[in-house]
Amino acid sequence: MALFQTFVGLEIHIHLLTKTKVFCGCKSAYGDKPNTNICPVCLGYPGVLPAVNKEALKMSYMVGTALNCELSPHTLFERKNYFYPDMTKNYQISQFSDPVGVNGWFEFETDGGIKRIRIHDVHLEEDAGKMIHDGNRTLLDYNRAGTSLLEIVTEPDFSTSEEAENFLQSFQRMVRYLGVCDGNMEEGSLRCDANISINKTGKGLGTKVEIKNLNSSRFVRKALQYEYKRQAKTIKNGGKIVQETRLWIEEKQKTRSMRTKETAHDYRYFPEPDIPPFVPDEMFMQSVNDSMVELPFVRKQRLQKAYSLTEEFAVFITEDKFRADFFEAVISAGAGAGTGTGTGTGTAVTGTPAPAAIAAIAATAAKWLKGETVKQLGRRNLELSDSPLSPIRFFSLMKMLSDGTIHANIARQLLELTLDQDEDPEILLERDVLAGSDDDAEIAEIIDSVLSNNPEAAVQIQEGNTKAVGFLMGQVMKASQGSADPKTVRILLMEKLTNKK
Amino acid sequence: MNEVGRKTLFWRGLTGSVEQRKRYNKLITEADSEISAFLEINPESGASLLRKNSESQTSSPLSGLPFGVKDNIAVEKFQLTCGSKILNSFVSPYSATAVSRLLAAGAVPVGKANMDEFGMGSSTENSAYKTTVNPWDHAKVPGGSSGGSAAAVAAGLVPFALGSDTGGSVRQPAAFCGTYGLKPTYGSVSRYGLVAYASSLECVGVLADSVEMTKNVFTVIGGKDPMDQTSSNGSVNSADAAAQPYTIGVLSKTEGLDPAVAEAYGETIEQMKLLGWKIREISLNTQEYVVPAYYTIATAEASANLARYTGIRYGMREKDITDHENMVRLTRENGFGDEVKLRILLGTYVLRSGFQDQYYVRAQKIRTLIRNEINTLFTKVDMILMPVFPTQAFRFGSQEMTPYQQKLADKYTVTANLAGIPSLSFPTGLKSGLPVGLQLMAPDFCESRLFDAAGVLSGGRSIQLAPGAMSAGEVS
Structure with missing residues (x-):
């Protein structure tokens, strides 16, 4: 048995993909010219009031649903008070006593199999502006001030840093699937703080240390690994762990103390009087449920089972929602076409083609998507989503390939031509490939x-x-x-x- | 021509053309030099906003009427200081919803009225800029915090003015100056553009020279506003079943009132009886708790609402300080007055973790009890008649009333704010040459009942203007 037990929890912030900010009509965008997306409301001018963005609430309830939370029937906003130059009102409108969702759980895959962790809560809040340090002066950009931020707090249920990293990757995939966040950690649209405590095995939670400045899931793993070693060493040497917040310094591959508990803020939470509690009605919940999609992990398991895909292919296909949708559209094009699968015609909608034939198309499609297609798209700097390759075209290509009409090298040629000429493979085959040699x-x-x-x-x-x-x-x-x-x-x-x- | 017609003609004759506005500017500036009701006067600037508003209705009864705006309510291109040094020279980039709606009705904002800093006070003495006097007696305060708005109406500088009422700040100066003062139902007038002091308690209110005017202004500014999610159409849609003869609840015990106020209270009850209204004695068991509950909640909210004034983005900023923390510290230290600092400290204290249950949460529970008691009372009576303040206008300085005594004296006004109900302060005549005002309180969204009752009590007459009032000769 290991000497120490590790308890890791994560606090994740995601920027919701709402068109406008959470309490005003300003554009919510990354990378615009500083202080261009601002108004009296997000600048905290005297006399202004917040008006909650319904879309932000909807996305919050979607995430709460995806994380299996108990959703609040009357979610409440509160003021979190502290002074900071990038906070225009010097309080943040957040949630505390009655957040959007509580007591959830989330399952994801690790090396050791499927892991379930508990979600403490999901709450909606506003982001602050940005400080830009420039020599001996500090500049402020308020474009980000008031953009919608959703915070997800897990229970300390991760027992290794790898689990935390795996979770973060699964979580990132999930929010992308839901279309509520682009999941970009470098640009800060997905941010993560970690907390870790270690203790002698069987002794329960130790003293909690928070780590900030984790800009990628890899940093999360490395910082946690570093902290584990640091804390284990301290305890072994008879020292005590101080409850504090530490920063991960990537250049030095270590953490350093930022503030201790003594200097922590008293946020003096109290209900935000400017925003009445939000009571989701049936129509709202309907729109939340209508917007839910099959989540990546569930989809991966289903596709694997249905088409006997290998682990490698299943992971690849479900990594990205558009890709998975594309893959399934290729297969349903096969089912729709009917021909070549031995089921006859007239079964486009309801027909259930022979699993073996479908599986054959699926296997070929998976192989060609992951291999040649990724390669050719890459060469052209294209994404699958904005390329001329439609599921129908890809299906024809796969069909010609699997029924022996064409060979791999012709298929490759046709794929390239389809991408370059935005034309159907059958037409290209006749017009460009066979022309001249058709003697x-x-x-x-x-x-x-x-x-x-x-x-x-x-x-x-x-x-x-x-x-x-x-x-x-x-x-x-x-x-x-x-x-x-x-x-x-x-x-x-x-x-x-x-x-x- | 009737009085309303003459008045309307008179005021429109001061706003219609550039020449007229120049004349008005001269008149109002001269008259105001006596009482200092305004911090900024600029009819031309107000008229330019009107021209920008192409949809202005000429059919509204308010069309062409000038009005004053308390300096904590935003009017585009006008200053917005809240009577505080910390917002010295701050010019608002936008207009409050109430102001925009008045502009749409064709009314002309002509100036920003003096006030107690951020609405904290009962005498307008807490203004960082000016001392406004009571137009009836220049040795007396006009009341507060909307003292400038009340004085401007009483002195005939404008037919109406916007104020704000957090704990009596419209009704008390209205009573002191002899004007009407409406504190609407919480949420029936948008707070967008009203600089926040205590968000869950305060309302944009109306100070006016007649019941009719008060009602017209309220009708224009009221109703739901997407910019204020606590606003509603409750008053717009209200179908009030109550009608004359009304049943009026009156306090069974009125000790602590000055003789003049007690006398006026008794006389008004007699007047109501003569009208055939039923008088029922009531007692308010929660009344001893309203002041502490009010100050706990108001200061807690104020401590957060006033955190934004740091000099970073607007307003006053202490110069030549190289670090953020000291800049904010010194700006706030020198920018805020003592009363404001006191309330920020108090509010910060009652919200501290570990102390919230004892103070803030407890005050909220008391607030619920108050609201429940009031609602129960309204199942038995149509309206409640209350004093506004235990005294008439008092002298400057603390000789007659210390700031602490002034706070205790809020016990008659804060109830309506804690319960969220509408209340109308109305003049009852003069005692020893000074006005006495009383208030009628009604259930949520029943402002129309207040207008009806006050209209009957007034006999349809406008207020008596203070001696030497600017508009006095023109409209009588």
Whole structure:
């Protein structure tokens, strides 16, 4: 048994993707010219009042739902009082006694399997402005002041730094899926503070130390690892852990003390008199529920099961919601097309194609998405979402590939052409790939050699077994390295066979 | 032509053209040099806002009427000092909703009225700028904190003015100066643009020279405003079932009142009886707790509301200080007056962690009890008649009333703020040459009942203006 037990909790702040700030109509944007998205309300001018952004509340309730929280039927805003130059009112409108959600939980994957941690609460608040230190003066940019910030506080349920890192990655994926946050830690739209206490195993929680300035999930892991070592060493040497807030200094790969408990603020929370408690009605909750999507972890498990995807492919596909949607659209295009899957026609909507055929398309699609598609998109600096490759086009490509109409190198060529020319692969195949090489005489030659090499197939066809046609077609295509037009091949092949008869 | 018609003509004749406004500016400046009701006078600037507002209605009864605005209510391009040095030279970039709605009705803001700093006081002596005198007796205070607004109306400088009432700040100066003073239901007038002192208690209120005027102004400024989420259409939509003859609740015990006030109280009860109204004696069990509960909640909210004044973005800033903390510390030390500092300290104290239950939370519980008691009373009576203040206007300095005594004397006014109900202060005539005002309180959103009752009591007459009033000769 390990000598020490570690207890880690996280406090995560996410910038909600609302168009406007949380209490005024100013634009909520990152990277604009300083002090351009400001008004009397977010500047805390005398006499102004906050008006809560409904969209921010909706997104907050969505996150509360995703984190399995008990949602508040009358959520209350409160004032958190402290002086700071980037806080325009010198109090922050936040939540305390009755936040949007409490007592939730979240499941995510770690190396050791599925882990469930408890969520203490989810609460909505406003962000502060930004201080820019410039030599001996400090400049203030209030563009960020009053933007909507959602804070998620976990219970100290992580027992290793890796778990915390894994959680953060899963959480990031989740908020992106919900479309409530872009999850960008470098730009600060997802920020994380960690708290850690260690104690002799079985002794319960130790003295809590908070760590700030963690700008990536990797920093979270490294800072926690450092803190564990620091605290373990202190205890082993008979020292005491001081309750304090420490900063992670990435350049030095260590933490340093920022403030101790004695200098901590008394925030003097009290109910915000300018905002009545928010009572979500049925319509509001309906709109929250309507906006919920299948979350990444659940989706990954479902896709894995349905299409027998490998772990590697399942992770890749569900990493990004657009990609997962794309992947499923490719498969439903397959189900819709019907042909080639042996289910006949007329089952586009309700048909349940043979799982094996679907799985085959799924496997090919997963492989091609992760490999060639990512590569070609990368070369062109394109995202899947803004590329000319639609699920339907990708499906045709996959289908031609899996039924032997074309070979991998032609498929690769077609993929590139689709991306560059924004055209359907079938059209491209005929127009660009086969043009020039589509010499009937050449094909006829290939057919002759294929027929002479497979005399029994020709006999079978003449006896009425049409299955062999496909086989011969495939042989011809193979011999032409996929460059022959399948229609021409079929016509010429049938001509030859008829003549033979 | 009737009195209302003559008055309207008179006031419109001061605002219609550049020449008229120049004349008005001269008249009002001269008249105000006697009483110092205003901190800024600029009819031309007010008229320019009106021109900007293309939708101004000429059909409104307020069209063309000038009005004063307490200096804690924002009017674009006018100063907004709240009577405090810390906002010295601060000019508002926007207008309060109440002001915007008056502009839309065609009324013209002409100046910013003096007040106790941030609304904290009962005499307007806590202004960092000027001493406003009572137009009836220049040795007496006009009341406060909306003392400038009340004095301006009583002296005939404007037919109405906006004030704010956190614990009696409209009604008490109205009583001292002999004007009408309405503290509306909490939320029935948007607070957007009213500089916050105690957000859960205060309202934009009206000081005016007649019941009719008070009602017209309230009708224009009231109603829900998306900029204030505590605002509502309650008063707009209210269908009041009560009608004359009213049942009026009166205090069974009135000790502690000055003889003049006690006398006026008795006389008004007699007048009501003559009108056939039913008088019912009531007692308010919570009355001894209203002042401590009020000051606990008001100061707690003030401590947060006034935290924004640091000199960083606007207002006064102490120069040549190189660190943020000292700059804020010195700016606040030199920018705020003593009464404001006292209340910020008190508010910070009652909100401290570990002490909240004892003070702030307890005060909130008392507030609920007060509200419950008042609501129960309104199942038995239509309105409650109360004194506004135990005395008439008092002398400057602390000779007649110390600041502490002034706070205790808020016991008649703060009840309406704690309960959120509307209350109208109305003049009852002069005693020893000074006005005495009383107040009628009604249930939530029943302002119309107050207007109806006060209208009957007034016999349809406007207020008696103070001696030498600017508009006196013109309108009588």
